[in-house]
Amino acid sequence: MKCLTLLLVGAGLMRFASADALAGDIKVIANSSVKADVITAVELKRVFLEQNNSLGDGTHVEPVLEKDGPVHEAFLQEFLGRTDDDLQTYYRALVFTGRGSMPKELDSDAEVVAYVAKTRGALGYVSTATSVEGVKILAIVPAGNAAHRTLITRVEPEYPETLKYLNIGGTVRLQVTISAKGNVEKVEVLGGNPILAESAISAVKQWVYTAGHSRITVEESILFGSHP
Amino acid sequence: MWRRTVVVVFVCLGAGQVLSNAQEFKLFDRTVQVHGFVSQGFVYTNDNNWLTMDTSQGSAAFTDFGLNVSAPVTDKLRVGAQVYDRNLGQLGQYHPSLDWAVVDYRFKSWFGVRGGKVKTTLGLYTDTQDEDFLRVFALLPQSVYPTDLREATIAHLGGDIYGRLSLKRHLGEFLYTAYAGHRSDSIYSGYPYYFSSFGAHITSYGGLQYGADLRWNTPLKGLLIGASRMNEDITGKGSAINAFNPGAGLVPYSEASKADWINQFYGEYTVGRLRIDSEYRRYWRNQELFSGTSESFADVRGWYVSGAYRICKRLQIGSYYSRYTVTNVVAGALSAFYPPATDTSLPADHDYDKVITGRVDLNKFWNVKIEGHFMNGYGSGPYPNGFYTQVNPQGFKTDTNALVVRTSVYF
Structure with missing residues (x-):
C-alpha cells in the first residue's frame, strides 16, 4: 500500500511539474496578416472564447486549437482557465444557439503551423520546440499588467x-x-x-x-x- | 409509436456518429458548419404519469433532435438556422419547427444586433434548455425550466441587441441583451394540451415578448450573477365547451393578457471541478378569459439550487433541489367553477423535487445519464407543471418518484 501511495504521489508531482514546464513552453503564432507583435493574456482569452474576433488594431483573428495533448492542456489551463471538456461545452452552447462556430481543431503542432500560415487572421499555439516557418510569433503579456501597452x-x-x-x-x-x-x-x-x-x-x-x-x-x- | 421512436433514434445515432467527423464544407470560400444532436430518454414513475407520458408503465416517448447550419459571411456578419423536432408524450409529436434562424452582426464586442427567429436570453439556461448534453442533468429543474412549456420562452421572432462591457479597475464585465419579438406556440405544445383538459381546442397561441438580461462576470473568478425580465402580451384563440351549457357544443374561445411578466435572478459559481447554480423565477399572469367574461390571476414561483461535480473525465455527478409553487384566483363568471387556489402547502399547488444524477461520457460525442427524482406535490392546479389530468384520469397521488435515463449524441 505504501508503495502504491508513493507511486501515486510521485505521478502527481510529475504531472504538475510537467504542466508547469509546458505552460512556459507555449508560443502563440499568427498568420502574417495579423499586424500586432504582442498579445495580452486577456486578448488571447477573448479570442479563444469567441468574445472578440479582432485585436486592438482592428485585425480580424480566428482561433485555431489543437485537439488534445499536453500543449493543448497547458494552454487551456494557463490562458483560458478551463478544461477541454468545459471548453467543448462552451463552444457547443454557442453553436446550438446560433451565436458562434466550432473553432478549427487540428491534430498536431505541424498542422497548426501549416493552417495558420495559409489562413488569414488565424491565431494558434504550439510548443516552443516547433519550427514556425511562415508564421509570426506573438509575445504574450500577462493579464493584469496594467502598465503594459501593446x-x-x-x-x-x-x-x-x-x-x-x-x-x-x-x-x-x-x-x-x-x-x-x-x-x-x-x-x-x-x-x-x-x-x-x-x-x-x-x-x-x-x-x-x-x-x-x-x-x-x-x-x-x-x-x-x-x-x- | 414505439417502433417509430426506435427507428428515429437509431437513424439519428448512426448519423451522429458518422457526421461527427464531417461537419464543415466550403461554400463561396466561406466555411459552413453543420451540427446536430439527437437525444432519447426513458422515464419510469411509481405513481403519477409525468410530462404527458405514460410513465407509470415506463415510457420512451421522449425523443428530440436538432440540426443546424451556420457560416460567417464576413468578419462581423454570420448567419445560421436550426430545425428542431421532438416527441415528448403527447407534445411535439414529431412536428418539426424552425428553432432559430439568425442574422447576426457584431459591430464591436460591446455592441451587436441579431434578427430573425432568435433564442431568448432568460436566466442561465432558457436558450440551451433543449441541449441536455451541455450539462450534467437529464432534466433541468422543472420549477424554472418546465420542459412541457418550453415554447413559452424558447425563442422570439424579432431582434436582439447585445454586447459585453469591460469594467475598469478589474471589476469584471457586464453582458447585456435586450430583445423584442413575437412568440408563437405550436398547437402540439404544453398550453394547448393543458387547455384540452377543459374541452378547449386552441388554434393559435402567442404574442409580443420583450425584455432584457444583464449579467455580471464578477471579479471573483468563476462567479457570475444576473437578472432577467420578460414582458408578454399573449393572445389565445380557439373553441371551447361552454361551461354554463356543456350540451350546447363548442363556442369560440379567446383569452388575452392583461399583465404577463417574468422576473428571474440567478447566480453561477464554478471552482475547479465543482459547479453550483441557483435561480429564482417569478411568473405573474393576469388574463382575460372567454372574451373578457372572466379573469384569472396566477402567481407562479420557482427556485432551485444545484451542484455538479466532475469526478473524472468520463464521469460527473450532480444534485439539485427544486421548489415550485402556484396560486390562482379566478374572477367573473367562471369563478363558480374554479375556487381560489392560494394554499401552496397543498400538493395541487406545489411540486418539491429532490434530484440526483450521474452522467457518463462514453466518448466525446455520446453520453448517458441516469437520474432519480423524488417529488412531493404535483402542482397541477391552474397552471400546468408536468402533471396533467388527461394522462392521470384516476386522480393524483401526493408523491412521485421518477427514474430518468437519457442518452444523447451530438456533433
Whole structure:
C-alpha cells in the first residue's frame, strides 16, 4: 500500500511539474496578416472564447486549437482557465444557439503551423520546440499588467550603412513616453551608440501602442547587428 | 409509436456518429458548419404519469433532435438556422419547427444586433434548455425550466441587441441583451394540451415578448450573477365547451393578457471541478378569459439550487433541489367553477423535487445519464407543471418518484 501511495504521489508531482514546464513552453503564432507583435493574456482569452474576433488594431483573428495533448492542456489551463471538456461545452452552447462556430481543431503542432500560415487572421499555439516557418510569433503579456501597452505598429530603424560596413552595432536603450491614445510623445536615450540612437529615436517616434487610461513611460531596447 | 421512436433514434445515432467527423464544407470560400444532436430518454414513475407520458408503465416517448447550419459571411456578419423536432408524450409529436434562424452582426464586442427567429436570453439556461448534453442533468429543474412549456420562452421572432462591457479597475464585465419579438406556440405544445383538459381546442397561441438580461462576470473568478425580465402580451384563440351549457357544443374561445411578466435572478459559481447554480423565477399572469367574461390571476414561483461535480473525465455527478409553487384566483363568471387556489402547502399547488444524477461520457460525442427524482406535490392546479389530468384520469397521488435515463449524441 505504501508503495502504491508513493507511486501515486510521485505521478502527481510529475504531472504538475510537467504542466508547469509546458505552460512556459507555449508560443502563440499568427498568420502574417495579423499586424500586432504582442498579445495580452486577456486578448488571447477573448479570442479563444469567441468574445472578440479582432485585436486592438482592428485585425480580424480566428482561433485555431489543437485537439488534445499536453500543449493543448497547458494552454487551456494557463490562458483560458478551463478544461477541454468545459471548453467543448462552451463552444457547443454557442453553436446550438446560433451565436458562434466550432473553432478549427487540428491534430498536431505541424498542422497548426501549416493552417495558420495559409489562413488569414488565424491565431494558434504550439510548443516552443516547433519550427514556425511562415508564421509570426506573438509575445504574450500577462493579464493584469496594467502598465503594459501593446505595440501595434512597429517601424524598424535604419542601420546606417557606414556603421554596418564597419560592423559597429550594439543595443540602444530608450525611455519612451506613450500618450493615453497610444502615440509616442517623447523618446530619451538611456544608453548606446549615439549615431545608432538617432536612428532608433527616429523610428520609435513612429511607433503606435494600444490606448490606455493615462500616459506611461516604458523602456525599449533596439538591437543593431547581431551582437548586443 | 414505439417502433417509430426506435427507428428515429437509431437513424439519428448512426448519423451522429458518422457526421461527427464531417461537419464543415466550403461554400463561396466561406466555411459552413453543420451540427446536430439527437437525444432519447426513458422515464419510469411509481405513481403519477409525468410530462404527458405514460410513465407509470415506463415510457420512451421522449425523443428530440436538432440540426443546424451556420457560416460567417464576413468578419462581423454570420448567419445560421436550426430545425428542431421532438416527441415528448403527447407534445411535439414529431412536428418539426424552425428553432432559430439568425442574422447576426457584431459591430464591436460591446455592441451587436441579431434578427430573425432568435433564442431568448432568460436566466442561465432558457436558450440551451433543449441541449441536455451541455450539462450534467437529464432534466433541468422543472420549477424554472418546465420542459412541457418550453415554447413559452424558447425563442422570439424579432431582434436582439447585445454586447459585453469591460469594467475598469478589474471589476469584471457586464453582458447585456435586450430583445423584442413575437412568440408563437405550436398547437402540439404544453398550453394547448393543458387547455384540452377543459374541452378547449386552441388554434393559435402567442404574442409580443420583450425584455432584457444583464449579467455580471464578477471579479471573483468563476462567479457570475444576473437578472432577467420578460414582458408578454399573449393572445389565445380557439373553441371551447361552454361551461354554463356543456350540451350546447363548442363556442369560440379567446383569452388575452392583461399583465404577463417574468422576473428571474440567478447566480453561477464554478471552482475547479465543482459547479453550483441557483435561480429564482417569478411568473405573474393576469388574463382575460372567454372574451373578457372572466379573469384569472396566477402567481407562479420557482427556485432551485444545484451542484455538479466532475469526478473524472468520463464521469460527473450532480444534485439539485427544486421548489415550485402556484396560486390562482379566478374572477367573473367562471369563478363558480374554479375556487381560489392560494394554499401552496397543498400538493395541487406545489411540486418539491429532490434530484440526483450521474452522467457518463462514453466518448466525446455520446453520453448517458441516469437520474432519480423524488417529488412531493404535483402542482397541477391552474397552471400546468408536468402533471396533467388527461394522462392521470384516476386522480393524483401526493408523491412521485421518477427514474430518468437519457442518452444523447451530438456533433
